[in-house]
Amino acid sequence: MTEAERAYYDRRAAEYDDWYLGTGLFAQRARPGWAEELAALRAAVASLRFSSCLDVACGTGFLTESLHGLVTGLDQSASMLGIARARIPRGVFVRGDALKLPFRSAQFDCLVTGHFYxxxxxxxxxxxxxxxRxxxxxxxxxxxxxxxDVPSxxxxxxxxxxxxRHLVYKRYFTPERLITEIGSGRTLHAGQWFVGVLA
Ligand SMILES: C[S@@+](CC[C@H](N)C(=O)[O-])C[C@H]1O[C@@H](n2cnc3c(N)ncnc32)[C@H](O)[C@@H]1O
Known part of the structure; x- marks a missing residue:
C-alpha cells in the first residue's frame, strides 16, 4: 500500500466497522446475503485450532476476535490498533510493517490476513x-x-x-486464482462476498 493509502486507513479507523456492519455510509448499500456470509466467514475463522495466531493488518480486530489461542495483531495504524485492543483485551497488539514483520522465524502456528493482500x-x-512463510x-x-459487477x-x-476522498488499489479473487497465485492452499471459505484460502 502507498503511504497515502496507509494514512487513509488510519483516518478511517473509527468508521471502519460500518463496512462490516452495514451502518453509517454503508447503510444504503445493497449487499444481498452479506450479513449471513459474514457470520459464516467468522465461524470458519473460529473453527481454526492453532495455538498461536498472528493477524497481519488486523485493523479494528473485527475478524481477529474470532481467532482462538494466543492472538497477536499487527497494524501500521495507531487508530486501528486502539480499537482492536479495546475489542480484544486478551490479545497482544503491535504497531509495525506487514512487509517487515517484527517477529522471529516460525514464531506463530498461523498467520491470518484479512482484506490486506x-x-x-x-x-x-x-x-x-x-x-x-x-x-x-x-x-x-x-x-x-x-x-x-467489479473488475478483477x-x-x-x-x-x-x-x-x-481517497484512492485505493483493490483486487478481487476466486479461491482458485488465489491458490494459484500463492502456489498452494485449500479453500476455507468461498462465497459471493469473501474468499478464504489456508496455505
Ligand atoms: C482493509 S483494512 C483490513 C483490516 C482487517 N484485517 C479486516 O479484515 O477488516 C487494511 C489494513 O491494513 C493496514 N495496513 C496497510 N498497510 C500496512 C502495512 N504496511 N503494515 C501493516 N498494516 C498495514 C491498514 O492500517 C488497515 O488497518
Whole structure:
C-alpha cells in the first residue's frame, strides 16, 4: 500500500466497522446475503485450532476476535490498533510493517490476513508472502470475492464521513486464482462476498 493509502486507513479507523456492519455510509448499500456470509466467514475463522495466531493488518480486530489461542495483531495504524485492543483485551497488539514483520522465524502456528493482500502491488505481494512463510507454518488469506459487477483489479475512490476522498488499489479473487497465485492452499471459505484460502 502507498503511504497515502496507509494514512487513509488510519483516518478511517473509527468508521471502519460500518463496512462490516452495514451502518453509517454503508447503510444504503445493497449487499444481498452479506450479513449471513459474514457470520459464516467468522465461524470458519473460529473453527481454526492453532495455538498461536498472528493477524497481519488486523485493523479494528473485527475478524481477529474470532481467532482462538494466543492472538497477536499487527497494524501500521495507531487508530486501528486502539480499537482492536479495546475489542480484544486478551490479545497482544503491535504497531509495525506487514512487509517487515517484527517477529522471529516460525514464531506463530498461523498467520491470518484479512482484506490486506488484495491491496498490495506485485512487489509488495512477493515480500509479504516471504515474510508470512518466515514467521508462520500456515497462513490464511481472506479477501474480497470476484464478482460480475467489479473488475478483477481497480483503483477505487473511497469517501469518508468527513467528505474526504481517497484512492485505493483493490483486487478481487476466486479461491482458485488465489491458490494459484500463492502456489498452494485449500479453500476455507468461498462465497459471493469473501474468499478464504489456508496455505
Ligand atoms: C482493509 S483494512 C483490513 C483490516 C482487517 N484485517 C479486516 O479484515 O477488516 C487494511 C489494513 O491494513 C493496514 N495496513 C496497510 N498497510 C500496512 C502495512 N504496511 N503494515 C501493516 N498494516 C498495514 C491498514 O492500517 C488497515 O488497518
Amino acid at each position: 488484495g491491496h498490495l502491488d506485485e512487489t509488495a505481494r512477493r515480500i509479504f508472502l516471504i515474510e508470512a 518466515r514467521v508462520s507454518k500456515s497462513f490464511l488469506i481472506i479477501d474480497a470475492a470476484a464478482r460480475d 483489479e481497480e483503483h477505487q475512490e473511497r469517501v469518508l464521513n468527513d467528505g474526504s
